[in-house]
Amino acid sequence: MNTMENLEKQLVCPICLEMFTKPVVILPCQHNLCRKCANDIFQASNPYLSTRSSTLTSGGRFKCPSCRHEVVLDRHGVYGLQRNLLVENIIDMFKQESSSSKPAPARKEETPMCDVHQEEKINIYCVTHGVPTCSMCKVFGDHKDCQVEPLSSIYQTKKTELSDGIAMMVGHNDRMQGIISQLEETCRAIEENGRRQKTLVCEKFDQLYTILEEKKRDMSQKVTAEQEEKLNYIRGLSRKYGDHLEESCKIVEMGIQTLEEPEMASFLQNTKPLLKKITEASSTAHLDKVERGYENMDHYNVNFKREGKALRSIDFIADDEDEDDEEEDGDEGTEDGEGTHLGSEGSAGTAASLAACSTSQQINSTPSTEKSSAST
Structure with missing residues (x-):
């Protein structure tokens, strides 16, 4: 069990923090990413090169989230990176071994309950106030005059926004790291010039x-x-x-x-x-x-x-x-x-x-x- 847990940790993507999803691309620094996560980082680091819906770009660069090594892409973008078939095969074998060794436990989703109507589950999202609520609040409660949407649609939208925000922050952090490197280089130049x-x-x-x-x-x-x-x-x-x-x-x-x-x-x-x-x-x-x-x-x-x-x-x-x-x-x-x-x-x-x-x-x-x- 410990061996399987350790193996599972090695198969986790550093961006989405979940097991790699196919296809898995390998970077020049030998680190692996989901292609979707790699594309999100690339789009965040190069917001003006292409739209998010395009499949081909005019080239660009981004930094590996694991070692900060700069990855230079050609005109094919992240689709020009090689797939790591070895990691994909290991993931398939791991999933087969996990499914055969023990039955998958039934995950009981714990749905949070409404604070006002404690016996009602939260199953809708109030777009007007930007908070999740229950059906009783929509019919009789404080949100009866508000616009509501199903949790599933709002969930996908918010998850996409959060993923985009994380990718943007990764690019922002890369730029900050570049500025820090320049400042450190300037300090070294000042010290050398002062000695001279x-x-x-x-x-x-x-x-x-x-x-x-x-x-x-x-x-x-x-x-x-x-x-x-x-x-x-x-x-x-x-x-x-x-x-x-x-x-x-x-x-x-x-x-x-x-x-x-x-x-x-x-x-x-x-x-x-x-x-x-x-x-x-x-x-x-x-x-x-x-x-x-x-x-x-x-x-x-x-x-x-x-x-x-x-x-x-x-x-x-x-x-x-x-x-x-x-x-x-x-x-x-x-x-x-x-x-x-x-x-x-x-x-x-x-x-x-x-x-x-x-x-x-x-x-x-x-x-x-x-x-x-x-x-x-």
Whole structure:
């Protein structure tokens, strides 16, 4: 019994939720449908291709209700789909086995009773109020002046309307699923574009960092060069003064020794050349003198207020501004070989140009005081 029940579940159409009715068509995704149910889905998904009464269409498509796989039909529509004879044979065998294994139980149809006349069955349909009722209500009750129809005719009409509505909702759900898929694809595109643009922005900022590092190195080298020049000059001058001092000390020692000479003739002989040496040693005219403020290096003054303001104003630019900047900076970019114009940032090109070109204007790089000017 369990095996038969499981088999019966496998033979249920996913649209009408009943056992497949012949003919059974097989979709490209290997799922099965009743041909009538497949045609209802096709008509709901393609309402403008053909009328419901036509047997041939101009082609179209719909999605499998089981796996959402898109089924493309030719001009024959659902009648161009192959029949699944295997499933039809299994259904026949299942019905024969079910009928032979146990007698079909007599299904007792439970007809609902009227709420007003509880002993009367509901057997007619009030078209005016749109509710089922009993014959007594039509003759004596609230529906005596209403238009009524047999339940069977209204049942078929309403069942067709409900089937059509379900098919339309299936098509509507397919369209909603398509919109959701497009939105998900848009989200993925936005994430990818965001990652790419952030990478480009980081690359452009790295170029700015490189320019600033180069300028810092060049400026530091200028200060270091003058520093070494001045230090070498002062150290050399210090050695000259030291040599002069050492010579003066030797002359003083010689003078002291001459003062101790008791012999007047020897004293007078040594005094004349000694006095000449004292006179020459007392003069420092041949030695350079350092000007006041020679050690000062304040002339290497920097002021990056304008560049800092330009860097703080960096932002993304519009397309029209991008075209204007390309026209203005085209010649400078080819001459310098350093294209600092960014495709996605605001005044980064201007900031880089200021940092690279106007630094020499911000630095008062006065040449170091020459030795000739120092020795006056």
